[in-house]
Amino acid sequence: MSRSKSLLPSLLSLAVALSFTAQAGVTDADLVNANKITTGVLSAGLGSQGQRFSPLAKINTNNVAGLVPAWSFSFGGEKQRGQESQPVVYNGKMFVTASYSRIFAIDTKTGNQLWKYEHRLPDGIMPCCDVVNRGAALYGDLVIFGTLDAHLIALDQNTGKVVWDEKLDDYKAGHSYTSAPLVAKGLVMTGISGGEFGVVGRVDARDAKTGKLVWTRPTVEGHMGFMNGKENGISGETNKSWPGDMWKTGGASTWNNFTYDPETNLVFAGTGNPAPWNSHTREGDNLYSCSTVAINVDTGKIVWSYQNTPNDGWDFDGVNEFVNFDMMKDGKVIKAGGKADRNGFFYVNDRTNGKLINAFPFVKKITWAKGVNLESGRPEYVAENRPGTPNEAAEGKKGQMVFAAPSFLGGKNQQPMAYSPDTSLFYVPANEWGMEIWNEPVGYKKGAAYLGAGFTIKTINENYIGALRAVNPVTGKTEWEITNNAPLWGGVLATHGGLVFYGTPEGFLKAVDAKSGKELWKFQTGTGIVAPPVSWEENGQQYIAVVSGWGGAVPLWGGDVAKKVNYLNQGGSVWVFKLFSNQSTADSGAIVPVAAH
């Protein structure tokens, strides 16, 4: 699409754009090149590598001050709550998911609704951390998204009619689905939420056209994988890193977005906490919890894994996205991946084999470990800062309470970072906070919370929690930072225009200089932003879009922080921006040939 377009005179761009409709919709080749295609936003992460980098530069450091709204669209209804969704854009349509398992198709030129689908949710769904959804996937003429009752649904992009509807798992056992599915090689890959209920995490791959299950790979050591209905080998070795039967309800849920590297044919899934939270019940590393797990898309088998927090005792879910990038080090290009983990360390691994290349803090206060040993790849724990085992003699049988930083809400949580190949920097939406945490006795019961821990989130600094940080993956240095009063919970977009866009819970979408962090533009969207911005071009004009609507885990679980930010109002809308122009093509609703301007 845009690869060929870039070779053609701009007069022909309309004809090229129209030629999509005659084709078979979004292809595997389109998805492989989605990081370069600028005429749409074909996947979560602006490409399966997850860099969230737009090669567009029409909006740049010189003119971003002239950015104005093109349109805004309200999700409406009484169902507001957290809006963590990244829109996808294809062929003049924006597909955007919203709280309570809704999806809308919107005309990108006018902002008019084309269709909407509201999934009928049963009573008794159990999403741990708000009724969010992080976005949809595109394949062929389908748009595919998951629901809070753990269904995966494919709709016709043109009509909004359901083409297939597959049950991922039993919501009554605590399963739900909140992330954006990932499509590669004709397979739609999904994880599962519910690590707080002792579900067993896994990655499922389905035929994207039909929804039929092809393979499933559990992310708790000891569980059997399947391919086409046949056994496909156990993940790891039963009882190697888990005592007794604990692996049977071992958690390691795969609840955030995956990335995929076409060069190595690996899908990278992050895994959540081992269950229950009390680490004393499960001596050992508890593979593959709190890890990056690399799975071969053809075989459905684990090729490598790297565990960020072995024997986690702080709910440091390792689900944060593993962003593929090529790192220059000592004159050599390393096929690398970067991950800003909830535990406060930024990790760089070789994405071909998982070997740890670098690890350094990206937050200022880390209590649970002194550092990460680059030789062994393991953390250097501070033993006294692990919450103690439950004490039979104490009130409520509580174990020794500790103050831990980061808090379980993480140095970074679901909010995705961006990587710019222009600056070779990661832009990390980080948070500085801690928690008081203690362990209590707990037993597994289907559909009941399986934590065995109590906690209160605490602030560390008077004047800020959030900090957008430009992080150098080679040196570990933070090149610049912008602090923010409320915790950052939206994502980041970097562009070839030298810009970094990010949203704040205070409601602002901001553009800053990627090199210096200098603020160049901001706009108040009316409610807090907890979703990542995107960019694309149509009819020669570059657009920026972001979903706005305060919510997510912070107001529900944030303790003292939730009280501090309880003045923030809910909402639910998508905002689209363009450069101000007297000769706008975007408002008329008609397709105007580029030559007329």
Ligand code: CA
């Ligand atoms: Ca968790």
